[in-house]
Amino acid sequence: ASHTSVIAQLARSEMKEVRRNLVKNSFTYDQEAKMLAFLLEPIGDNHISRCICESKWLIGAIRLFTGMPVREACALQWMHFREIEHFGTYQLHILQHMNNENKIVSLIGYHNQRKLRKIPLAPLLAHILLARLEHLLSHYDYSIEEVMEQPIILSKEPTNRHPNTLDFCTRNAAKEVSKII
Numbered sequence: 001a002s003h004t005s006v007i008a009q010l011a012r013s014e015m016k017e018v019r020r021n022l023v024k025n026s027f028t029y030d031q032e033a034k035m036l037a038f039l040l041e042p043i044g045d046n047h048i049s050r051c052i053c054e055s056k057w058l059i060g061a062i063r064l065f066t067g068m069p070v071r072e073a074c075a076l077q078w079m080h081f082r083e084i085e086h087f088g089t090y091q092l093h094i095l096q097h098m099n100n101e102n103k104i105v106s107l108i109g110y111h112n113q114r115k116l117r118k119i120p121l122a123p124l125l126a127h128i129l130l131a132r133l134e135h136l137l138s139h140y141d142y143s144i145e146e147v148m149e150q151p152i153i154l155s156k157e158p159t160n161r162h163p164n165t166l167d168f169c170t171r172n173a174a175k176e177v178s179k180i181i
Contacts, residue, residue, distance in 0.1 A: 055154045059174045060181035065125040074098040076152040090126040092119045102170045
């Protein structure tokens with residue numbers, strides 16, 4: 001094959017990848033409003049929103065606002081949630097994903113650099129994540145440094161005030177939660 005056709009083939013392949021990465025399920029305004037109402041509904045005696053009390057519901061908010069695949073959302077850690085300095089807004093750094101065996105795999109060295117990205121967050125999603133972070137800090141006796149190493153979406157909520165480790169939500173569990181929302 002000629003040099004020109006190889007370059008054209010690579011360009012077509014890259015365009016397909018860009019399109020695939022940009023595809024997001026579209027929802028009507030009413031569907032989005034119902035999903036958000038469910039996620040933000042106060043539950044329990046303390047009247048804290050569902051997605052702040054139970055991290056598994058964050059999968060719905062994260063996917064709704066970012067279009068992020070389950071494999072990436074399940075692998076998020078608090079250290080990936082970062083403020084964009086001087087702008088008063090936040091972003092998620094996508095540096096890893098969860099493979100089919102529910103193991104966390106770094107994208108560095110696994111994929112090319114184009115897979116590493118930063119996703120700016122809608123103010124409501126940033127607010128939800130900040131409220132969840134505050135919930136972890138106030139209810140589970142973690143320091144901010146300890147929380148940064150933890151997953152954002154947990155397999156289950158802690159049962160004591162200072163658990164040693166928190167487990168990542170599995171892909172299948174996240175998919176099940178996504179179906180409910």
